[in-house]
Amino acid sequence: MIAHTLDDLRRVRESMAGTVAVVPTMGALHEGHRTHMRRARQLADHVIVTVFVNPLQFRPGEDFEAYPRTLEADAAACAEEGVDVVFAPSEAELYPRGRDAVTRVIPGPAGDLFEGASRPGFFTGVLTVVAKLLRLTRAHIATFGEKDYQQLAMVRRMVDDLHLGVHIEAIPTVRESDGLAQSSRNVYLSAAERASALAIPRAIRVAQSSPQPLAAAQKVLEAEPGLRVDYVAVTAPDLEPAPSDGEGRLLIAAFAGSTRLIDNAAVGVGAAWRTAEPDGDETMTSSTYAEASSDPVDLNRRTTHIGDRDA
Numbered sequence: 001m002i003a004h005t006l007d008d009l010r011r012v013r014e015s016m017a018g019t020v021a022v023v024p025t026m027g028a029l030h031e032g033h034r035t036h037m038r039r040a041r042q043l044a045d046h047v048i049v050t051v052f053v054n055p056l057q058f059r060p061g062e063d064f065e066a067y068p069r070t071l072e073a074d075a076a077a078c079a080e081e082g083v084d085v086v087f088a089p090s091e092a093e094l095y096p097r098g099r100d101a102v103t104r105v106i107p108g109p110a111g112d113l114f115e116g117a118s119r120p121g122f123f124t125g126v127l128t129v130v131a132k133l134l135r136l137t138r139a140h141i142a143t144f145g146e147k148d149y150q151q152l153a154m155v156r157r158m159v160d161d162l163h164l165g166v167h168i169e170a171i172p173t174v175r176e177s178d179g180l181a182q183s184s185r186n187v188y189l190s191a192a193e194r195a196s197a198l199a200i201p202r203a204i205r206v207a208q209s210s211p212q213p214l215a216a217a218q219k220v221l222e223a224e225p226g227l228r229v230d231y232v233a234v235t236a237p238d239l240e241p242a243p244s245d246g247e248g249r250l251l252i253a254a255f256a257g258s259t260r261l262i263d264n265a266a267v268g269v270g271a272a273w274r275t276a277e278p279d280g281d282e283t284m285t286s287s288t289y290a291e292a293s294s295d296p297v298d299l300n301r302r303t304t305h306i307g308d309r310d311a
Contacts, residue, residue: 002075002086005093006136012085013138018045021169022139024130027051027088028068028184029077032174036143037081039171048137049078051088055099056125068184087137094132104128105162107154110239114251115150115262118230126151127158134159134166142166147173147181149251149264153239173263175201181263188259196226197256203232204265207250213267214242217250228255234267245270 003009013020021044023036029051040047051074058064071088078086095102104124107116111123134142144152156168174182179201180194189197203220207213214234221229230253234242242248248269253262 001084002071002088004088004090006089009085009087009089009136013048016046016084019140020044020046020048020137021141021143022133022137023047023049023083023143024133025049025051025074026053026067026184027074028070028187029074030182030184030186032145032147032171032182034077034081035174036145036171037078037083039169040141040143041082043141043169046084047082048139049074049083049086050133050137051086052094052129052133054125054129055091056095056102056104056128057119057122058125059119059121062119063185063188068187087133094129102128105131105158107158110157111154113150113239114231114233115253118253123151123154127154130155131158131162131164134164139166141169143169143171145171145173147183147263149249150239173265179205181261183261185259185261189256193226193256193259196224197254197259197261199224199227200252200254200261200263203252204250204263207267208265211268211271213248213250213269217252221252221254226256230254230260234269237266242269 001012003012021040023033023040025033025036037047037049051071053064053067053069055064075086075088091099105127107123107127110116111127116123130142142155144155146152152168152170158164159166159168176182176186178198180186180197181201186194199221203217206220207217210216214232217232221227221232232250232252232254234248234250236242237247237249239249246269248267249264250267251262251264253260255261
């Protein structure tokens with residue numbers, strides 16, 4: 001079933017007994033999104049997938065108009081995964097006073113780093129629409145992918161700060177067979193651009209085997225002439241400054257042609273800590289994800305930050 005209006009969604013939501021998980025998307029669904037749906041189905045009695053290309057998170061000149069819109073195929077994929085309802089509102093339905101007049105969620109200083117620095121206003125747009133969708137769906141659980149690591153961190157922080165009472169379930173990055181992180185924007189890549197983009201997962205593998213992951217990743221990325229690096233950085237897992245020794249997070253954004261791609265992974269900094277395997281358990285193919293994520297979630301558990309060791 002597809003709900004296009006708020007009234008449609010309310011009627012369907014009122015018929016749902018038990019727990020509800022929401023999978024927020026912008027559509028153009030791929031296998032990575034299906035892993036979200038499968039995990040949501042494991043965690044909750046009902047699953048809602050939202051499909052909305054959110055104009056608030058696009059700057060002028062970005063690919064808002066060109067972003068793939070494939071609602072018919074998306075709805076079919078959701079039906080195959082046992083989703084109860086697809087909520088696919090129009091812009092006027094979510095922003096009835098217009099996008100410029102809507103009340104917005106301000107992300108704070110962390111929203112100005114990395115993605116926020118490269119795309120000013122991005123996290124304001126993301127958090128605003130996520131807050132609306134969590135409220136409208138009255139979800140107990142929402143899934144967000146680790147591929148968009150900073151977004152995951154910002155959403156978790158917002159949920160905590162605004163006491164929204166929603167468990168945010170992190171979904172490990174799902175990769176293509178060649179190592180490229182699955183993304184709806186991968187369809188933009190030519191064969192040559194895709195070959196250049198593979199320097200990103202290659203840089204991650206090299207960084208995970210080095211006590212100096214930032215320098216190791218930079219060397220690989222700079223050696224690929226078809227790639228234009230936007231940023232590459234290592235932080236602490238909670239996006240604070242990286243430790244001199246211990247666990248860190250490698251964050252990469254780069255352009256292959258005109259397509260901007262992001263990726264990230266856990267890395268070790270210094271000699272005291274490094275990941276055990278270059279492609280560890282946070283990164284997997286879609287075929288192995290369901291087997292690795294069958295544990296139920298405790299809805300009474302506190303919402304955990306990315307940096308929590310026991311999350």
